[in-house]
Amino acid sequence: MKRRDFFKNTVKGAVAASVIPLSGSGLPVQDPSSNKLNDKDKPFGNSDPEQWYQLGTGKKPRPDRKNTETYDVVVIGGGAAGICAAVAAARNGSKVVIVQDRPVFGGNSSSEIRVHLNGVNQLKNGLPERETGIVEEILLHNRFHNPQDSYPVWDHVLYDFITREPNIEVKLNTSAMRAVMTDGKISAAYCWQLTTETEFTLKGDVFIDCSGDGLLGATAGAYYRTGREASAEFNEKYAPKEADGWQMGSTVLLGSKDMGRPMPFEAPHFTIKYEAEEAHPERQLKPFELGFWWVELGSKEDIIGEYEENKHTLLGYAYGVWDYIKNSGKFPETENFALDWVSSLPGKREARRFIGDYILSEPDMLANKHFPDAVAFGGWSLDEHNPGGMLNLSEPPSYFHEDFEKPYQIPFRSLYSINVPNLLFAGRNISQTHIALSSSRIMATCALEGQAVGTAAALCVQKKVLPRELGKNHIDDLQEQLLRDDAFIPGRPAKKPLDLVQRASLIFASSTSSGDAKLLKDGMSRDYEGMIHHWQSDSLPAEVQVEWEDRVRISKIEIKCDTNVKKNIMLRRDSLENEIYTTQVPKELLKSLEIDGRVKGEWVSLGKIDKNRTRLIRFVFDPIETTAIRIQLKSTYGDDKVKLFEVRCYA
Numbered sequence: 001m002k003r004r005d006f007f008k009n010t011v012k013g014a015v016a017a018s019v020i021p022l023s024g025s026g027l028p029v030q031d032p033s034s035n036k037l038n039d040k041d042k043p044f045g046n047s048d049p050e051q052w053y054q055l056g057t058g059k060k061p062r063p064d065r066k067n068t069e070t071y072d073v074v075v076i077g078g079g080a081a082g083i084c085a086a087v088a089a090a091r092n093g094s095k096v097v098i099v100q101d102r103p104v105f106g107g108n109s110s111s112e113i114r115v116h117l118n119g120v121n122q123l124k125n126g127l128p129e130r131e132t133g134i135v136e137e138i139l140l141h142n143r144f145h146n147p148q149d150s151y152p153v154w155d156h157v158l159y160d161f162i163t164r165e166p167n168i169e170v171k172l173n174t175s176a177m178r179a180v181m182t183d184g185k186i187s188a189a190y191c192w193q194l195t196t197e198t199e200f201t202l203k204g205d206v207f208i209d210c211s212g213d214g215l216l217g218a219t220a221g222a223y224y225r226t227g228r229e230a231s232a233e234f235n236e237k238y239a240p241k242e243a244d245g246w247q248m249g250s251t252v253l254l255g256s257k258d259m260g261r262p263m264p265f266e267a268p269h270f271t272i273k274y275e276a277e278e279a280h281p282e283r284q285l286k287p288f289e290l291g292f293w294w295v296e297l298g299s300k301e302d303i304i305g306e307y308e309e310n311k312h313t314l315l316g317y318a319y320g321v322w323d324y325i326k327n328s329g330k331f332p333e334t335e336n337f338a339l340d341w342v343s344s345l346p347g348k349r350e351a352r353r354f355i356g357d358y359i360l361s362e363p364d365m366l367a368n369k370h371f372p373d374a375v376a377f378g379g380w381s382l383d384e385h386n387p388g389g390m391l392n393l394s395e396p397p398s399y400f401h402e403d404f405e406k407p408y409q410i411p412f413r414s415l416y417s418i419n420v421p422n423l424l425f426a427g428r429n430i431s432q433t434h435i436a437l438s439s440s441r442i443m444a445t446c447a448l449e450g451q452a453v454g455t456a457a458a459l460c461v462q463k464k465v466l467p468r469e470l471g472k473n474h475i476d477d478l479q480e481q482l483l484r485d486d487a488f489i490p491g492r493p494a495k496k497p498l499d500l501v502q503r504a505s506l507i508f509a510s511s512t513s514s515g516d517a518k519l520l521k522d523g524m525s526r527d528y529e530g531m532i533h534h535w536q537s538d539s540l541p542a543e544v545q546v547e548w549e550d551r552v553r554i555s556k557i558e559i560k561c562d563t564n565v566k567k568n569i570m571l572r573r574d575s576l577e578n579e580i581y582t583t584q585v586p587k588e589l590l591k592s593l594e595i596d597g598r599v600k601g602e603w604v605s606l607g608k609i610d611k612n613r614t615r616l617i618r619f620v621f622d623p624i625e626t627t628a629i630r631i632q633l634k635s636t637y638g639d640d641k642v643k644l645f646e647v648r649c650y651a
Helices: 003-017 080-091 134-145 151-163 215-219 307-327 362-366 434-440 443-463 467-473 475-484 517-521
Strands: 052-054 058-060 066-070 073-076 096-099 168-171 174-182 185-193 198-203 206-209 247-251 254-258 296-299 337-342 374-378 408-411 423-425 506-509 542-561 590-599 602-609 616-636 643-650
Touching: 073 080, 073 443, 080 096, 080 134, 080 151, 080 168, 080 206, 080 443, 096 174, 134 151, 134 443, 151 168, 174 215, 206 215, 206 443, 215 423, 247 307, 247 434, 254 307, 296 307, 307 337, 362 408, 362 434, 374 443, 374 475, 408 443, 423 443, 434 443, 443 467, 443 475, 467 475, 506 517, 517 643, 542 590, 602 616, 616 643
Parallel strands: 066 198, 073 096, 073 206, 096 168, 206 423
Antiparallel strands: 052 058, 174 185, 185 198, 247 296, 254 337, 374 408, 506 542, 542 616, 542 643, 590 602, 590 616
């Protein structure tokens, strides 16, 4: 029987059944006068382990959904930082769980909020210094699977990227309610999954709070601060003279669509009139199609506790701005436009900032301070939003204090707690000042921090140490692993102590148009500060060959190719295509290649890839004894030359 016919034929039966007396059925019946269950003599509504009567299978006890699970690394938060932390820890051998309190991954970049996943988009020279590593893998994955630039599809691109990792368990719609402490360390995160009514106690060795607001860390007793530091505390020229509680606000974004016919707009009752005549000229209303990042509200007190109230107010402001655009008569070009989407989840910028062994500050960034424990970088401008937001229309929505000449370093000491020894963090809640946050809060920068702490957590598990000891005694190991995994640390070339290419007697290529094949082992995986660190062929196909005087035993070959880090590839709502943004797969990306090894004088195939989709290309094979490897480079995604930055070989 078809589903529709089944329902049609059973409606009358269902109605009839609903009026059948329940006496004699074995079910408790409420006595309305006493508000008690007549067969249990207990107040109605009290928990009863046998209250569930399931038609079809008979009476069953209420399910007791409480699970205790054990992992190496527990990651709280599924935004850019949390995703990269979980993937990095898993790929480096840890058993990982990632806990996200929304139904989708992505945080502010998800379809629920739709902020561009910005990073070092543009320095003073006008060019990006784009992030590589896991966050670039994600952006490339999106270019291949989401050419239509759909935000709902982006959600599932992220879901695909995470769930394909065998060492990661995913908990969506799950909130980390509090930390469980044992002997001063976090022993578990107590979590609640809304959709399954399940309590999870997630045990682990290392915990990473990438949630932004940082509830896990706060309930663990980790020290944190909120608000703006006084300028004298860190010698910050853009900080206020006196410390105060102001925090940058959350934003409601909207989108509109040309419907091809006149579309009148009537504002809902909660709309707040937009006082355009009082607004600073930088509160621009064109282009209007993608909404306005400056429809925001900050707070000088409890920005987390005020979130729902602020959301209601922000919706009023967002509709007020749209009402002004549609009905003021000053924008006739909007006649055929209608709202297509309005966020119901304001995107957050600031709340708790945990305190680590080092607090990153404005002078560190502007002076490009060198940190011996650097593990990530940033370079978005010092972009401090007007703390009053829509309550302070007369001032610019953001001050954009200063751009950077080159990226700044982020130290590992700012990514773990000063007083909770097994707590790491990444994202807007790291150990930094309010002014430093105005730059580092950008999502791709948070993603780099996430890869750093995920890798650190895995090393802590392997070495049986805590984050502080890892930073003091094993920082080279952490930095080397990050660089091997295609992260970039400005001013810190890779040393590669185990890379057999460092022992090679000769590296040469079939042709060269720029650079030199010898640069493929120099430890720098991009051209930087005007220095060339690549080899490029003059045509395709092309070959690179590595020779050793004596036989070496290898089972892994790793290659870093070109994706043009001077161009941005993030998902944008406007699908911008120009000299620094592209919606396409980078034409420079290597598409097909083959690897051979010379064994007893004969070339033996070690592997080939026809549709490569990453900058870091790995080949793993059974160990061989060889005196040479040959990399046959066959095609790119559009360029008539091929560029490589690094070749590594490992036993």
